Amino acid sequence: MKQLIGLITACLVLVAVTGSILVRLLRWYEMPSSIPRHLKLEVTNGCGQPRAGDAVMKDLQRRGFNVFRTKNSAHHYTRTTVVDLCDPTGANAHAVAQALGVRPKVIGIPAGKLLTPAVTVQLDSSLYLDVRVVIGEDFKRFFPSAFPLY
Numbered sequence: 001m002k003q004l005i006g007l008i009t010a011c012l013v014l015v016a017v018t019g020s021i022l023v024r025l026l027r028w029y030e031m032p033s034s035i036p037r038h039l040k041l042e043v044t045n046g047c048g049q050p051r052a053g054d055a056v057m058k059d060l061q062r063r064g065f066n067v068f069r070t071k072n073s074a075h076h077y078t079r080t081t082v083v084d085l086c087d088p089t090g091a092n093a094h095a096v097a098q099a100l101g102v103r104p105k106v107i108g109i110p111a112g113k114l115l116t117p118a119v120t121v122q123l124d125s126s127l128y129l130d131v132r133v134v135i136g137e138d139f140k141r142f143f144p145s146a147f148p149l150y
Contacts, residue, residue, distance in 0.1 A: 046077035077136035
């Protein structure tokens with residue numbers, strides 16, 4: 001009987017240690033890429049949902065991004081897009097898109113490749129901004145904690 005209790009205790013300890021290691025590895029695996037804090041961002045609401053731009057701006061600011069303003073778009077977008085306004089190579093937009101990227105989860109475990117917003121370049125030297133984040137209908141994928149308040 002003592003051997004059975006010892007075996008069950010050993011199994012429980014092994015499961016606890018393995019679980020602890022897995023949780024730490026999964027946290028490392030999900031660790032977001034570095035946030036480009038030096039870039040000046042603008043959020044454009046292109047999803048058609050009122051106040052979604054303000055909610056996304058607050059979410060980005062909580063994450064450490066440098067967001068200067070929000071505005072509404074005259075056009076409707078289905079896909080969230082990061083627009084580089086000052087670098088013809090699109091490096092700034094790619095850095096922001098990588099930082100916003102999410103990995104799909106299967107039963108709560110990250111699986112698959114990193115999903116990032118679309119990236120495009122539209123140079124505009126008249127603005128003091130570096131990057132524009134245009135939120136589309138899929139914005140909840142990249143900003144799950146952004147709740148537009150009415």
